[in-house]
Amino acid sequence: MHTSKFAKMSANPWRSAVPPDPKRYTKLFSSILDIGELLQVNCSHRHELNGAGPQFHHRRVKIGELIYRLGQPFESLYIVRFGFVKIVLRNAEGDERVLTFSMKGSLLGFDGIHDNHYCTEAIALTDGELVVIPFEYLLGTKCFYRELETMIYMAISREFTEEHAGISLSSSLKSEARVAYFLEELAKRYAAIGYSSREFSLPMTRRDIGCYLGLSLETVSRSFSTLALLRIIAVHRQHIKILDPELLHRFHSSPLTPVQKARNIRSLSLNPLRLERIDKRSHLFEIEH
Known part of the structure; x- marks a missing residue:
């Protein structure tokens, strides 16, 4: 009908979902302010951070690419800059359960913090780009590191909320x-x-x-x-x-x-x-x- x-x-099936933006392909690094905007989290020290702090490099991914695998040593967190990713949990028999679908502004990889190994797999559903945040940066003592740590904690809380909402769908x-x-x-x-x-x-x-x-x-x-x-x-x-x-x-x-x-x-x-x-x-x- x-x-x-x-x-x-x-x-072009992505016309309405992802409008073209040539600028996103040319940027190689993101600042802490950029990360705050991407995560949609307010920076309390915006003026102090303007132009200060480390720059985080971007990682390009292709459709079907494994971003990190189950059991891989944990080193970095990732923020989706554009594109779509699925987070997958596998049991010993290899059965797959999709925990969430991540898109622009989503935080990935925090399940690896507990025992220094990723507990899930992240697979790119489309071509995309990620901001890579080495975990050691969150352990710094300077102002901009503390600001970054706060933003990451807020993002983790949001991701848990969304993930639990998805799990509740299976029974309710x-x-x-x-x-x-x-x-x-x-x-x-x-x-x-x-x-x-x-x-x-x-x-x-x-x-x-x-x-x-x-x-x-x-x-x-x-x-x-x-x-x-x-x-x-x-x-x-x-x-x-x-x-x-x-x-x-x-x-x-x-x-x-x-x-x-x-x-x-x-x-x-x-x-x-x-x-x-x-x-x-x-x-x-x-x-x-």
């Missing part, structure tokens, strides 16, 4: 509601860094989303189809358009089943055939979960 419209819009919501909540939260994160919250591309695969939400690939795909049938979102491959943010929120916050929600959303005027298709999908979800 919306496919032909999206076919034109998705010639049904499958379709988890996907709806995931899209709403991702839209908020895009908006927080200045991008569109209504139209964006998913840098992760459906399988990655399933590993994050505790769902199978098939269940994630059916959840997207259900939301599209309800005309809450429109989907074209990795490109997402949120047609009605309010209904997206109501979809995951209401305890009703998908077909009950569809029948209660009068403005959608869904025909009986569409309701029957949603009802069948809802029945499958109830069997699986």
Whole structure:
């Protein structure tokens, strides 16, 4: 229904998600002030830090590149300057659980502080760039080191909050509601860094989303189809358009089943055939979960 419209819009699937910015490719270092802006954390000694302190170099990464691996000796923290990264936890059998999807302003690698080895893996979902912060810099005694330490602590707290919110999705919501909540939260994160919250591309695969939400690939795909049938979102491959943010929120916050929600959303005027298709999908979800 919306496919032909999206076919034109998705010639460059990252157009709306990451607007081109030539300057970001030419900068080689970041100051502590730059890091504060990237982390969206206020610097209490801005005037003192202006032009002072160390410069932190950038690391370019390619799609699929392993930034650090499980068990690797811990040396540095990383801040995503642009691009997307997934943080993965693996068990002894090699099974994968995605803990979070990191984007611009996210802090990576702090799980290695405890025993000097990284406890997770960080894998680039797109080409991107990271700011590298050697951990020894946080142990300095000068003013700008203390300021950096404070900013890092605040960022770690925020990352833990976001990670725990993702983990709670695995138990508190049904499958379709988890996907709806995931899209709403991702839209908020895009908006927080200045991008569109209504139209964006998913840098992760459906399988990655399933590993994050505790769902199978098939269940994630059916959840997207259900939301599209309800005309809450429109989907074209990795490109997402949120047609009605309010209904997206109501979809995951209401305890009703998908077909009950569809029948209660009068403005959608869904025909009986569409309701029957949603009802069948809802029945499958109830069997699986």
